[in-house]
Amino acid sequence: MLCRGxxxxxxxxxxxxxxxxxxxxxxxxxxxxxxxxxxxxxxDAKEMPIKNPKYTKQVMHEIEESxxxxxxxxxxxxxxxxxxxxxxxxxAWEHAQHAIKFANKT
Numbered sequence: 775m776l777c778r779g780x781x782x783x784x785x786x787x788x789x790x791x792x793x794x795x796x797x798x799x800x801x802x803x804x805x806x807x808x809x810x811x812x813x814x815x816x817x818d819a820k821e822m823p824i825k826n827p828k829y830t831k832q833v834m835h836e837i838e839e840s841x842x843x844x845x846x847x848x849x850x851x852x853x854x855x856x857x858x859x860x861x862x863x864x865x866a867w868e869h870a871q872h873a874i875k876f877a878n879k880t
Contacts, residue, residue, distance in 0.1 A: 788817070798854075800843070801856040802856070804856065804860060805851055805856050805859045805860055805863070808848070808859075808860045808863035808864060808867075809851075809863050811863070811867055811874035812843075812844060812863040812864070812867040812870065813848075814843075814849070815866075815867045815870035815871060816837070816840050816841070816844070816866065818870065818874060819833070819836070819837055819840065819870040819871075819873035819874050819877070822873070822875075822877040822878070823855075823877065824877045825877065825878060825879060825880050826879055827863050829876040829877065829879050830850045832876040833835075833876045833877050834873075834874075836869045836870070836873035837869070837874060839869040840866045840867075840873065841866075841868045842871060843862050843863070843865040843866035844862075844863070844866045846862045846865075847860075847862030847863045847865075847866060850862055872875070
């Protein structure tokens with residue numbers, strides 16, 4: 775992965791390799807942070823008591839959607855598609871938040 779914005783003509787191969795390694799480490803840290811946010815939200819959604827049973831279907835649907843987004847994020851991450859993985863983790867977080875909102879409706 776060549777760090778975005780770098781012109782390969784201005785760097786030696788060893789400098790590019792070192793910069794790529796650093797960029798990869800930073801990207802993984804950012805993805806990991808988003809993963810933790812999504813997992814925390816999903817766990818909160820799963821543990822949230824549903825105040826009104828008529829919203830059970832919506833809560834479960836949003837939890838399922840969150841879990842699917844997580845799987846997509848892990849695939850993107852394993853393919854080193856960091857930006858896409860972050861986006862998918864964000865989508866998983868959003869679905870978990872929707873589940874929490876439905877669970878809290880009276």
